[in-house]
Amino acid sequence: MRLTILINGPERTANPEFALVWLDTLQQRWSRESHQGVDLPTWGEIQASDGQTVLCAPASDRPLCTISGLIVTRRQEISATQGPAIWPSSVLQAQGTSHWRLQAVDRESICAADSLFAGHRELRSRRH
Secondary structure (H helix, E strand, O other), rough: EEEEEEOOOOOOOOOOEEEEEEEEOOOOOEEEEEEOOOOOOEEEEEEEOOEEEEOOOOOOEEEEEEEEEOOOOOOOEEEOEEEEEEOOOOOHHOOOOEEEEEEEEEOOOOOOOOOOOOOOOOHHHOOO
8 A cells, every 4th residue: 555645844934845755554664755844864764663654764773753643554444644743853843833643545556667666675774
């Protein structure tokens, strides 16, 4: 299953900051599809813990953004469609509260012709 999530930066800024990300719940990876004013790499890994979905840097456990309240069960049930987003040690977090919103759910299997995550297993094995 793939989720499309819009993460908005704090509303107090003059230029709206956002990131549009795809979460691949099967592969436990995310990719950045579009962004403005939000410093995210093009992809990374997903970690779920304590009612939160954490976007981590590629081949790292370093959290980049925590999507609070989003849980996807093994039955592909989604716990929430919006909530707060937390940017650990980020300028955005200092500016105020960010929010996320579920934009779309794609429950069909997707097989990309040119995978962004090609070679990902090699990255993971180098980490350990």
